[in-house]
Amino acid sequence: MRDEHRGRRAARSLALLAGLAVGLSAAAADSNIEKGRAIALERSKGNCIACHMIPGGDSPGNIAPPLVGMKARFPDRAALKAQIFDATVRNPETSMPPFGRNRILTPKELDEVVDFVWSL
Numbered sequence: 001m002r003d004e005h006r007g008r009r010a011a012r013s014l015a016l017l018a019g020l021a022v023g024l025s026a027a028a029a030d031s032n033i034e035k036g037r038a039i040a041l042e043r044s045k046g047n048c049i050a051c052h053m054i055p056g057g058d059s060p061g062n063i064a065p066p067l068v069g070m071k072a073r074f075p076d077r078a079a080l081k082a083q084i085f086d087a088t089v090r091n092p093e094t095s096m097p098p099f100g101r102n103r104i105l106t107p108k109e110l111d112e113v114v115d116f117v118w119s120l
Contacts, residue, residue, distance in 0.1 A: 036116025039109050046105065046113055051096070055120060063095065070120045081114045 040048040041057055049057045053066035060066075074080035083090065085100030099105045105113060 032112045032115040033119045036112035039113050067120050
């Protein structure tokens with residue numbers, strides 16, 4: 001009986017830890033999305049708003065597609081990251097700067113922007 005009680009207690013503890021890990025993971029993802037949003041809207045850094053309409057952004061440009069429905073347009077997050085890293089690979093005539101290739105964004109900033117854009 002005692003071993004059964006310990007087993008149930010251990011199972012509850014593991015379930016609690018798993019729940020906490022999921023909660024922490026979601027909080028980290030939300031944090032990355034907010035950091036990416038700040039970079040995308042920052043005129044001196046990502047400046048995505050200069051060309052794209054972004055929900056909640058002020059004074060958007062209109063020379064590039066609106067950043068909406070991104071998971072439908074890029075079901076594979078890696079493809080979206082590649083596009084932001086260097087859009088000239090898919091379209092040599094693009095006016096979009098190669099944010100990763102030209103080191104406009106650090107690898108961490110690039111991931112944060114991808115998290116934000118993919119969330120739209």
